[in-house]
Amino acid sequence: MALDTLDQMATRPKARAVRESQLGLMWRRFKRHKLALVSLWIVTGFYLVALLAEFIAPLDPSAYNPRYTYAPPQGIHFVSTDADGRWNFGPYVYGYKTEIDPVALRRTFVIDEETKIPVQLFVESKPYMLAGVIPMSVKLFGVTEPRAPLYVLGADRLGRDLLSRLIHGTRISLSIGLAGVTLSLFFGIIIGGFSGYYGGWFDSAVMRVIEFIRSMPTIPLWLGLAAAMPKDWSALQTYFAITLILSLIGWTELARVVRGRFLSLRTEDFVTAAQLDGASDWRIITRHMVPSFMSHIIAAATLAVPGMILAETALSFLGLGLQAPIVSWGTLLQDAQNIRTLATAPWLLVPGICVVIVILSLNFFGDGLRDAADPHGR
Amino acid sequence: MLQFISKRLLAMLLTMFAVSFVAFAIIQLPPGDFLTSYMASLAATGEQVDPKVIENLRAQYGLGEPYLVQYWKWISGVVVGNFGQSFEWKRPVWELIWGRIGNSLLLEGLAVVAMWLVALPIGIYAAVRKYSLGDYLATIGGFIGLAIPNFFFALILMYLSFIWFGKTMGGLFSPGFEDAHWSLPRIWDFLSHAWAPILVLATGGTAELIRILRANLLDELQKPYVTTARAKGLPEWKVILKYPVRLALNPLVSTIGWLLPALVSGSVIVSVVMNLPTAGPMLLRSLTTQDMYLAGAIILLLSILTVVGTMISDVLLALIDPRIRYGGK
Numbered sequence: 001m002a003l004d005t006l007d008q009m010a011t012r013p014k015a016r017a018v019r020e021s022q023l024g025l026m027w028r029r030f031k032r033h034k035l036a037l038v039s040l041w042i043v044t045g046f047y048l049v050a051l052l053a054e055f056i057a058p059l060d061p062s063a064y065n066p067r068y069t070y071a072p073p074q075g076i077h078f079v080s081t082d083a084d085g086r087w088n089f090g091p092y093v094y095g096y097k098t099e100i101d102p103v104a105l106r107r108t109f110v111i112d113e114e115t116k117i118p119v120q121l122f123v124e125s126k127p128y129m130l131a132g133v134i135p136m137s138v139k140l141f142g143v144t145e146p147r148a149p150l151y152v153l154g155a156d157r158l159g160r161d162l163l164s165r166l167i168h169g170t171r172i173s174l175s176i177g178l179a180g181v182t183l184s185l186f187f188g189i190i191i192g193g194f195s196g197y198y199g200g201w202f203d204s205a206v207m208r209v210i211e212f213i214r215s216m217p218t219i220p221l222w223l224g225l226a227a228a229m230p231k232d233w234s235a236l237q238t239y240f241a242i243t244l245i246l247s248l249i250g251w252t253e254l255a256r257v258v259r260g261r262f263l264s265l266r267t268e269d270f271v272t273a274a275q276l277d278g279a280s281d282w283r284i285i286t287r288h289m290v291p292s293f294m295s296h297i298i299a300a301a302t303l304a305v306p307g308m309i310l311a312e313t314a315l316s317f318l319g320l321g322l323q324a325p326i327v328s329w330g331t332l333l334q335d336a337q338n339i340r341t342l343a344t345a346p347w348l349l350v351p352g353i354c355v356v357i358v359i360l361s362l363n364f365f366g367d368g369l370r371d372a373a374d375p376h377g378r
Numbered sequence: 379m380l381q382f383i384s385k386r387l388l389a390m391l392l393t394m395f396a397v398s399f400v401a402f403a404i405i406q407l408p409p410g411d412f413l414t415s416y417m418a419s420l421a422a423t424g425e426q427v428d429p430k431v432i433e434n435l436r437a438q439y440g441l442g443e444p445y446l447v448q449y450w451k452w453i454s455g456v457v458v459g460n461f462g463q464s465f466e467w468k469r470p471v472w473e474l475i476w477g478r479i480g481n482s483l484l485l486e487g488l489a490v491v492a493m494w495l496v497a498l499p500i501g502i503y504a505a506v507r508k509y510s511l512g513d514y515l516a517t518i519g520g521f522i523g524l525a526i527p528n529f530f531f532a533l534i535l536m537y538l539s540f541i542w543f544g545k546t547m548g549g550l551f552s553p554g555f556e557d558a559h560w561s562l563p564r565i566w567d568f569l570s571h572a573w574a575p576i577l578v579l580a581t582g583g584t585a586e587l588i589r590i591l592r593a594n595l596l597d598e599l600q601k602p603y604v605t606t607a608r609a610k611g612l613p614e615w616k617v618i619l620k621y622p623v624r625l626a627l628n629p630l631v632s633t634i635g636w637l638l639p640a641l642v643s644g645s646v647i648v649s650v651v652m653n654l655p656t657a658g659p660m661l662l663r664s665l666t667t668q669d670m671y672l673a674g675a676i677i678l679l680l681s682i683l684t685v686v687g688t689m690i691s692d693v694l695l696a697l698i699d700p701r702i703r704y705g706g707k
Contacts, residue, residue, distance in 0.1 A: 212396050214636065217684050219643035220661060220677045221400070227665035227673070228407035310527055314647055317529055318662055333530070337651065339546050342537045349537070352530040359525040 026295060029372040036368020039361035046358055050171040054128050057164035058142045058150055061327050065149075065159035070345045071096055071109045073154035073162075076119060091119040091141075096149060108344075117148045154347035156335055165327050166351055172328040173309055174358070176243055180308035181254075181301050183247040188254030189297070195255070196262025197285065203259070210252045218249055219314065226320040235326050242321055246311050250304060257300040261293040295373035303366035306359040313355055329355050382696050390689045397681045398456070402449050405674035435463075456678070462671035466664070471675045475657060479679050481550060482649070482656040485572065486641050489579040490634065497584045501591030505599065505626075506618060516588055523585035528644040532578045532651040539574075547574055548653040578648050583637045590633055594626035631695045635688040642684050 020028075031037060049056055074093040081087055095115030101108050123142040130136045143150045153163040195206040225245045229238060265271060274284045309329075315321030316330025317337070324331065329351040335341065336348040438451070455462065461471035504513040536547045550571050551564070598604070599622055607617045649658030657676050664672040 212393055215393060215639060215685055215688055216397065216400070216681050217639045217642035217646075219646045220680050221404075223646070223661065223665055224401075224404035224673060224677050225407070227668070228404070306525075313527060314529060318647065318650060320662070320665065333533075336533060339536050339540055339548075342533065343540050346537060349530075349533060352527070352533065355527060355530065356522070356525050359527075360521060363521070363525065 022295075026372045030368050033368040033371060035364045036371075039364035039368070042357065042361040043365055046170060046354075046361075047174060049167055050174045051131060052140075053167050053171045054130050055136065055138075056140045057161075057167040058139055058152070059161040059164040061160065061165040061168040062325070063160065065155075068096070068109065068149055068151065068155050068159040069157060071149065071151045071155040071159065072111065072345075073347050074111065074149075074151055076152055080116060092116045093119055093143075093150060093152065117143050117145055117150070119150070120144055153350055154345065156345070156348065157341070162332075162347060162350065165332060166329075166354065169327045169329050169332050169351060170354065172239075172322065172326060173312060173330070173355075176239065176246075176312045176328070177305045177309040179243045180246040180250055180312075181304050183243060184250035184254050184304060184308075185297070185301050187247065187251035189258050191251065192255030192258030193262055193285065196259035197266065197281070197289075199263075199266075206255070206259075210256060213249055213252050216249075218311070221249070222246070222311065222315055223318065223320050226315055235323075238322060239326065242312060242315065246308050250308060253304060254297070254300060258293075258297060261296060262289065265289050265292065296370070299366060299369040299373045302362065302369050305366075306362040309355070309362075310359060379696065383693055386689055386692055390685055393685050394682055397685065398453055398678060399449070401674045401678035401681065402452055404677055405452070405670040406445070406448075408668050408670060456675075461675040464664070464669050464672040466667050466669040466672070471672050474672065475660065475676060475679070478655060478657045478660055479676075479683075481654070482642075482645055482658070482680070483683060485550075485575060485579065485649075485654070485656060486638075486645055488572065489576050489583070489641060489645070490637075492576050492580040493583045493587055493637075496580065497587035497591060500584075501588040502595065502618065502623060504588060505592045505595035508596065513592075516592075520585035520588050523581040526581070528578055528582070529647045529651045531581060532575070532648050535574050535578065536652065547571075550654050550656075575645075575648050575652050575654060578652075579641060579644050582644070583641060586637065587630060587633060591626055591630055594629055595622055598622035598625050628695065628699045631691055631698065634691040638684050638687045638691075642680050646680075 076091050076093060078091055079087060079089055080092060093116075095112045095117055096109045097112040098107050099110050119141055120143070121141050122138050123144055125137055125139045125142065127135060127137040151161055151163070153161075153166065156162055156165070191206055195203040222245055225248070226242065229241050233241065271284060271288060274288050279288075312321055312328065313330035313333065316328050317333050319334060322328050322331055332348070332351040336345075336352075342348065452462065459472055461475075463469070464471050464474055467474055500516050504516045507513055539545050539547045550568060552567050552571070599618075601622075604617060604622055607621065608614075612620075645656060646658035646661060648654070649656040650662055653659065657680060661673060661676040661680075664670075664676065
């Protein structure tokens with residue numbers, strides 16, 4: 001009996017030394033966090049929409065049509081029954097008919113379930129440039145009937161398609177989040193790195209400045225800075241100015257993270273070893289220290305993106321951020337500021353729902369990344 | 379303790395000094411000085427300007443002189459309560475803002491109270507009944523509370539109240555009560571208006587507080603002294619409330635310090651959306667019309683109030699936690 005087990009142990013193949021890259025370990029740990037995984041897909045989806053905005057948006061975001069002001073959302077339907085009661089499959093939207101509101105004596109649109117407008121995939125359109133570089137003339141979906149209305153999420157005050165505007169706004173709002181964090185990261189790594197690696201008076205001065213900035217209420221400060229932007233700046237200039245204003249406060253958090261990492265690594269044995277080997281500061285920082293905490297920095301940066309998006313939305317909503325011809329979630333919500341408008345066209349709140357979904361997903365995704373950044377922990 | 383407070387006071391004064399610099403920088407940011415815009419606006423309405431008045435104002439604000447001289451003239455006025463002139467309203471800034479700053483302060487203070495009142499029981503419950511249905515609900519609600527932008531929440535509340543009750547929400551008082559003296563009916567009227575902005579303001583912070591309180595309390599509940607208390611036969615509510623909760627509260631007090639800037643920021647936006655007579659809408663308006671002395675004063679006061687609030691929370695923390703009073707930092 002005992003010999004048998006001994007035999008088995010002897011014949012059992014030796015455990016192979018399995019090696020997995022740091023990235024593989026992180027991915028394995030990240031996958032355990034289901035919510036983070038789902039969030040990753042949602043965030044990826046939103047960024048894809050932002051990238052392919054011109055292709056996905058059925059209409060031009062600034063094309064207005066006074067015949068359909070505040071037209072309600074059509075939605076997209078897939079199953080219809082014809083006169084004989086047979087089922088037909090295929091996407092379509094209902095048309096509109098106008099009614100006179102007996103109280104307000106004003107023309108309102110209601111969905112007309114009699115007229116059905118078929119919706120087709122990959123329809124021909126006017127030629128356009130995808131993301132400004134690839135010439136294309138096909139849209140993901142649309143209607144082929146001339147002059148047929150297509151307002152899946154409804155229309156705004158000028159009869160512009162909310163869905164198309166939302167898709168183009170996604171590009172601006174999401175990219176400003178990334179751009180702001182990139183800029184903050186740039187300042188954060190340089191300032192935080194210096195202060196953490198060298199310490200001393202520079203470190204304490206930087207820490208005081210960070211504490212000071214973080215003790216200020218951000219919105220009044222941002223408003224004050226944004227209001228100083230000249231009114232005649234172009235869309236691109238405003239965009240970059242807003243990014244800069246947002247990262248003026250955003251760098252503090254990232255600098256703190258970077259500094260903390262530098263401080264804790266500075267006394268590690270491998271750093272001392274490198275110093276004794278006569279490696280230069282630059283080499284120690286870039287070859288030994290940065291790779292060992294890059295994942296933490298990426299996680300911290302991800303968690304900073306939602307704040308940036310929220311800030312841009314708030315500024316634009318108040319009218320001091322991005323200005324009208326630029327479409328962002330904030331400028332879209334600006335239309336919903338008035339309660340009367342909101343009562344006639346509640347669908348104008350949809351951009352706000354997008355904000356909530358993206359902020360939530362980015363937060364969960366960032367949390368998952370932060371846990372995964374340390375695959376050997378816990 | 380005295381030493382601690384005096385140290386913090388000194389730090390606070392330095393911060394205030396820095397804040398005043400930032401506020402003044404914002405006043406100076408727009409191109410041109412304020413007298414030029416003032417005269418332009420007077421000329422546009424066809425009013426006659428006495429050159430002597432202009433000359434006096436120019437001397438008073440030190441326009442055309444170096445930056446530091448201008449700053450000195452401005453700050454020495456601010457210290458005695460002279461914040462300059464609002465050129466849009468043609469009245470001293472202080473007269474315009476003190477009531478509004480008071481309203482802001484009242485609203486933010488009530489939001490802090492609401493945060494604590496809600497977060498305390500929910501946080502304790504979520505920690506004691508870990509992974510129960512209530513705990514999950516609190517966690518989910520907390521995440522949504524953190525993700526929903528203040529102004530969007532306010533918009534939704536206004537929309538729902540309009541659809542369900544046919545009422546437009548907004549303001550802090552009914553028309554009849556605006557200028558009345560404080561009395562019971564006026565307080566009632568105020569509360570019936572103010573609950574909505576307070577709810578909006580408190581949501582994000584409450585979520586944060588619940589999360590921190592729950593985590594702290596979970597750490598404390600595992601410690602041996604809790605088991606000892608139970609073994610001694612103390613009733614369960616006493617076991618939890620008397621020791622672990624008290625310890626878990628300490629970090630919460632310091633949380634107020636960094637929740638405050640967010641709260642002040644939020645109240646600016648919410649006030650604009652809900653049309654509240656606080657400093658927020660006035661700040662926005664003064665910035666769009668480039669009424670810079672008014673805007674600068676509001677930014678300065680809001681920031682200073684935040685700094686003072688943070689300092690109070692620090693002192694409170696030192697009061698309840700001797701480790702902070704005596705230990706180094």
